[in-house]
Amino acid sequence: MLDMLLPSIVDGLLIGVVYGLVAMGLTLIFGIMNVINLAHGPIIALGMFGVYLLFTNTGVNPYLGLLIVAGGGLIFGVIMYFVAVHRVLNAPHLASLLSTFAVNMIIIGAGTVVFSTNFRNVDFSLGAVTFGPVTTTGARVAAAVVALLVTAALYLFLRRTRLGKNIRAVANNRKSAELMGIPSSRVLAISFGIGAMLAAVSGGLLATIQPFTILSGGVYELKSFVIVVLGGLGNPVGALAGGLILGLIEGIVPVFMKTTWVPVLEFALFVLILLVRPQGLFGARQ
Amino acid sequence: MILQVDNVTKQFGGLTAVKNVTFGLEEGEILGLLGPNGAGKTTLFNCLNGVYAPTMGRIIFRGQDVTGYRPYRVARLGLARTHQIVRPLNELSVRENVVVGACYGREGLGLRAATRVADEVLELVGLHERSHQLASSLNVAQKKRLEMARALASHPYLLLLDEVLAGLNTAEVMGMLATIRKICERGVTIIMIEHIMHAIMNLSHRILVLNYGELIAQGAPAEVAQDPVVIEAYLGNPEMAEKLLEEEEI
Amino acid sequence: MSAWRQPGLWLPLLLVAAAAIWPAFGNNASLRETIFTMLMSVALASSLNILLGYTGYVNFGSIVFFGLGGYLGFYTVSALGWHLLLAVPIGGVAAATLALLLGSAVLRLRGAYFALATIGINEAMKALVINLDFLGGPTGMNLNFSIYQEYGGPAQALWLTYWALAVITLLVIVVSYLVKKSKFGLGLMAIREDEDAAEVMGVVAPRAKTTAYVISAFFPGLIGVLFFFKNGIIEPESAFRLHLSVELLVMVMLGGAGTVLGPVLGAAFYQRLRGLLLTSELFKNTQLVVAGVLLLLIVLFIPAGAVGWLRHRFAPLRRLLE
Incomplete structure (x- = not known):
């Protein structure tokens, strides 16, 4: 039994860390401006294609490509903030849900025309890695390591830098932050940019470990919802925990029952947690 | 008691x-x-x-x-109340705001009876000329009156x-005091x-x-x-x- | 009843009835298909509007009721061999029951949390159905063509489905109007504006919200049965398509949330536009982009929707457009 479980747990933990990063941008944006970014999935998909195109067309190492994708994600997010989010920030929830969904439609529509919906994969192998009885691919280990590094960098950025502190101040109370001279629009735009950047980078990492299409982002957007609710909506560190839980569920459950039951379990858990502990399992109350 | x-x-x-x-x-x-x-x-x-x-x-x-x-x-x-920080139902008309109070208050009136009560109460608090405006368009003093009208329309004990x-400014305070006295005289x-x-x-x-x-x-x-x-x-x-x-x- | 004399009621009824009768002239089957889609959108959007527009709860997963009704209806017709017109109410009652069971729990959540929960419910239901073998699992179910014999052949069966949908659509509009003009509807709108203040005024918010949720689930349950019977095939992916849910939100927003006429016009316009884009050489492939841009412009610049904007701009129209 343990022989079967151990590899599942390791795989679950590795992908779980990446899942944490996948959801981090979504939860960061929600925590700061109370907006659920429904273009999250397509931005993940753009990150996938960014790394793929850089590697396939110009031979850029995928892990180096991530840096370029990160920059692109940041710029995209800032632009998207001013075009689609800024105006509806104080409107009812439906407005920001629909405006970000409009961006989703635009990306998916254009992406389908340009890239079709055929599967792609980044053909770049890091070989196999063996820890004792467990063997996994180097790409998975690398993805988990990069995801952890990005998470750590985000944490330090929010805690230690001036901009990070401003972001937290605006998240806490936009009005009083403005009174203290923090330019809230600019801070919000940058925060949205960072959220998009995280999504794009996570997409880039996913591209190194599995095949994808322009529509793959949607799957991860749904997973992100589950993760952020597990970890507490608006709590980036909670996202990592939520990601690990989801990764473990996906790793362990198939050992005991059919894989198709995994999503049933995930979404039932998701609704249950929303109902019983809407602040998430780790209770970071706002 | x-x-x-x-x-x-x-x-x-x-x-x-x-x-x-x-x-x-x-x-x-x-x-x-x-x-x-x-x-x-x-x-x-x-x-x-x-x-x-x-x-x-x-x-x-x-x-x-x-x-x-x-x-x-x-x-x-x-038991009815007003809020210190006014809470008008913004996208409803002044009259509809008060009708809510009458419909769901102590007597639980039907729409027609509730509308009659609302018009009467709006007259009492001096908002009857604004009954078709959206509640969001009132100024603070008027919104305070609206709070009061909604509470009154429920015919509370x-x-x-x-x-x-x-x-409120001095004149508005005087007006409101007169209204409160009137309400008290009705046995509330x-x-x-x-x-x-x-x-x-x-x-x-x-x-x-x-x-x-x-x-x-x-x-x-x-x-x-x-x-x-x-x-x-x-x-x-x-x-x-x-x-x-x-x-x-x- | 005096309601029948109100243009706010008969205007949308007349529009829908006129559109519904159109394909009957000349027995035009392709036009019937177009109008079927349009009527279905009108009815689904109007049902959604009762929770979204009147009560202010953003249901992102309203399609779950359509899918559930569809599945149960399909099962009753194809596996149990019951008549379609018996299966339709079964779908509706099943959807309404699900809403009743979920309502009191889910409707405690507000804003984005509620929206997320509705997405979760839809996804959970889809994932569950994939695992249920008696409903055909991941590949779904097909209707045996011999079933149509009971209705006097496929053509008759399709017309029956069509007329049933037309009747349901008219019914949805009547219900939507009556709810809006009732004491119950006023309570819903009070909840939409400020739920806590509404409770302080005596509105029993949990009961009112659940009732609105049940009504807005019942009709999609009926319609799901008709749609999948007409299609002759049902799959988890098509029954619980989140995208369709969002399209319905867009239709309601286009026409004007919280109005009776808004979802009717919004749905008709959206489907017409979609049809045009899909058949145009230029936009065939980019229809999603065009729809996205349009949605963005509306949300940013006319969030009250067409009817809401007209009512706001031209006060005399308020009696005419509810």
């Missing part, structure tokens, strides 16, 4: 906002509720009408134990008024939170003073105003003391 408040305490985490408050209220009375900012007056209101369930104690309204009832149950028993005079019992001293001293039959959530004095307006404990409580808060002095001069 229309209302009996028995040892009511409300805690938020470690903070005790209302502590062992006990008092009774006779039908037809106007009771003034005084106290410095943060004394727990609004929290007490919130306990009375069910927005918060008290941590301890009991609330008996017209012989019925309503402790921990949801606000809508309390409202339907005939007991009305809780939370600072309905704050932010009133508890009012107010900072404008001369108003509350004039209107109230009896006054309660809260400080740090505790009841520190009660009695006739003249007695309470002389009470050294009350004066100290206010002087402990320079802003309020100043306000008190200011009011004396008017």
Whole structure:
């Protein structure tokens, strides 16, 4: 039994860390401006294609490509903030849900025309890695390591830098932050940019470990919802925990029952947690 | 006895906002509720009408134990209130706002009867000319009147008024005072939170003073105003003391 | 009843009835298909509007009721061999029951949390159905063509489905109007504006919200049965398509949330536009982009929707457009 479980747990933990990063941008944006970014999935998909195109067309190492994708994600997010989010920030929830969904439609529509919906994969192998009885691919280990590094960098950025502190101040109370001279629009735009950047980078990492299409982002957007609710909506560190839980569920459950039951379990858990502990399992109350 | 408040305490985490408050209220009375900012007056209101369930104690309204009832149950028993920070239903018309009060209040009227009551109440508070405007288009003084109209339209036995005079100019205060007297004459019992001293001293039959959530004095307006404990409580808060002095001069 | 004399009621009814009768002239089957889609959108959007527009709760997963009704209806017709017109109410009652069971729990959540929960419910239901073998699992179910014999052949069966949908659509509009003009509807709108203040005024919010949720689930349940019977095939992916849910939100927004006429016009316009884009050489492939841009412009610049905007701009129209 343990022989079967151990590899599942390791795989679950590795992908779980990446899942944490996948959801981090979504939860960061929600925590700061109370907006659920429904273009999250397509931005993940753009990150996938960014790394793929850089590697396939110009031979850029995928892990180096991530840096370029990160920059692109940041710029995209800032632009998207001013075009689609800024105006509806104080409107009812439906407005920001629909405006970000409009961006989703635009990306998916254009992406389908340009890239079709055929599967792609980044053909770049890091070989196999063996820890004792467990063997996994180097790409998975690398993805988990990069995801952890990005998470750590985000944490330090929010805690230690001036901009990070401003972001937290605006998240806490936009009005009083403005009174203290923090330019809230600019801070919000940058925060949205960072959220998009995280999504794009996570997409880039996913591209190194599995095949994808322009529509793959949607799957991860749904997973992100589950993760952020597990970890507490608006709590980036909670996202990592939520990601690990989801990764473990996906790793362990198939050992005991059919894989198709995994999503049933995930979404039932998701609704249950929303109902019983809407602040998430780790209770970071706002 | 229309209302009996028995040892009511409300805690938020470690903070005790209302502590062992006990008092009774006779039908037809106007009771003034005084106290410095943060004394727990609004929290007490919130306990009375069910927005918060008290941590301890009991609330008996017209012989019925309503402790921990949801606000809508309390409202339907005939206890209405206004909010210190006005809460108009913005995208509904002024009239519709008041119709909600009449439809879902003590009598639970049908739409047609409720509309009649609403028009009558709007006339009473002087908003009848604006009944077709959206509630969001009113100014603050008008929104305060709207709060009052909604509460009145439910034909309550007991009305809780939370600072309905704050932010109004002198003429508006006078108008509102006249309205409150009219309401009282109709037999509605009133508890009012107010900072404008001369108003509350004039209107109230009896006054309660809260400080740090505790009841520190009660009695006739003249007695309470002389009470050294009350004066100290206010002087402990320079802003309020100043306000008190200011009011004396008017 | 005096309601029938109100243009706010008969205007949308007349529009829908006129559109519904159109394909009957000349027995035009392809036009019937177009109008079927349009009527279905009108009815689904109007049902959604009762929770979204009147009550202010953003249901992102309203399609779950359509899918559930569809599945149960399909099962009753194809596996149990019952008549379609018996299966339709079964779908509706099943959807309404689900809403009743979920309502009191889910409707405690507000704003974005509620929206997320509705997405979760839809996804959970889809994932569950994939695992249920008696409903065909991941590949779904097909209707045996011999079933149509009971209705006098496929053509008759399709017309029957069409007329049933037309009747349901008219019914939805009547219900939507009556709810809006009732004391119950006023309570819903009070909840939409400020739920806590509404409760303080005596509105029993949990009961009112659940009732609105049940009504807005019942009709999609009926319609799901008709749609999948007409299609002759049902799959988890098509029954619980989140995208369709969002399209319905867009239709309601286009026309004007909280109005009776808005979802009717919004749905008709959206489907017409979609049809045009899909058949145009230029936009065939980019229809999603065009729809996205349009949605963005509306949300940013006319959030009240067409009918809301007209009512706001031209006060005399308020009696005419509810």
